[in-house]
Amino acid sequence: MEDEALADIADRLYAGTLDGFVAARAAAAQEVARQDKGLAAAVRGLPKPSVAAWALNMLARHRPDVLDGLADLGTRMQAAQESLDAPALRELGRERRTMLADAVDIARSVAREQGRSLSDVMASDVEETLRALTADRGAANAVGSGRLLKVLSADGVNDVDLEGAVALPGLLPAAPSSRPVSTPPSAQKAQAAAAAKKRTTPEPASQPKPTRPRLEAVRQTPRPASPPALEKAKAALAEAQSAEDEAARLAGELQDQEEQARTEIAELQQETVELRSRLKAAEDRLERSRKRLAATSAEAKQAARAADKASRTAVLAQERVLRLGSD
Incomplete structure (x- = not known):
């Protein structure tokens, strides 16, 4: 209770x-x-959780579908790793990059809605934790609990370290461990002692040692199981090679974009020079037009004054003519 x-x-x-x-x-x-x-x-x-962990808790509570999608992707990636399916890993790696970018954007949006903005560093921590979610079921349970305390990280080989990563860890569902099970030292010693005793104890003379064909003995010898760590390392190598191919492709695209940008900049610089030249010519024409306007305005004012003076002179002359005619 x-x-x-x-x-x-x-x-x-x-x-x-x-x-x-x-x-x-x-x-x-x-x-x-x-x-x-x-x-x-x-x-x-x-x-109290870190900023990135708090943002992931908000994502778990307000957009659990995002975490469910990444967890499903992680299940598919782990299946591809177990089967060492390199083409599937490459395709899933590309899908994960897209889903992680979208998930970080959604986490930033949810955090803003809850009154907190995420810096680029915090967003990078969120992405790293979500990447760990896709690599480890225990990490997925921790993030999905909504009680995350710190950022998680996955190296692609070992289980994600969840110590101190979540509040009330005892309430999390148990996750299967992918680490190889090692035999305790005491058991190893007991096995070694039993094997030595078996080698030194002579067999009864009445029971001659049966001879078996070499092929039968080889067939009955159990084949050692491939260590899970080696399988995960091979899968990690396949994923790293996939990431390398994707990075090379992206680098090529960026180089093409760089060349295109350089060409566009050169064209714009040339266009800028031409526009500046045209602007200078237009400014010169504008200045000449202003000067002509000023001169014309002055001449127009002088002509208006002259016309007014001539008009007054004509009126006076007409009045004189009328006076002389009346006399």
């Missing part, structure tokens, strides 16, 4: 805002302290 109560409180805390986590944790601990001091202490011990 106490585990269920702690899980309910943890789910509420890790579903809230990052800035308000500490205050919400203190309030939750104070609320339950009256009834259960042990539970209150457990609540106070719930760690």
Whole structure:
């Protein structure tokens, strides 16, 4: 019952805002302290997640479909690794790059909706954790819990280290381990002692050692199993070669784009020179037109004054003519 109560409180805390986590944790601990001091202490011990882990918790709670899609892709990639299917790994690697880019964009959008923006560094941490999700079922369970505390990382060979990565790890579903099972040292010694005793103990004379054909003995010798680590290393190599091919292709495309950009820049620079020359010529024509306009305006004003003066002179002359005619 106490585990269920702690899980309910943890789910509420890790579903809230990052800035308000500490205050919400203190309030939750104070609320339950009256009834259960042990539970209150457990609540106070719930760690605050990192920014990237908080963003992934928001993604788990608001867009679980994104994590489900990546987990399904991880299952298909692990199947291809087990069968050492290099073509399938290359195709799945390209699919993962696309899905990871989309998932990071969605995580940034969800984080903004919850009042926090992700920097490029935080977005890179989110992508690294989502990549680990596709490589390890335990990592997928941790991210999907919505109680992630820190960034996860996968090397493609070993299981993802989940120690201290999630709050209440005991509530996570168990994930099958891909690491080879090793024999304890005590068992190894016992096996070695039994083998030595068997070699030194003589067989009874009444039971002669049967002779078997060499071919039959070879057939009955069990074939040693291929170590899982070696298989995963080979699969990782195939994926790395796929990534190398994709990187080379992308580099070629970027070089072509670079050459195209250089050519476009040269053309634009030439066009800029021509436009500047045309602009200078237009500015010169504009200046000459302004000067002509100023001169014409001055001449027009002078002509208007002269016309006004001539008009007044004509009026005076007409009045004189009329006076002389009346005399």
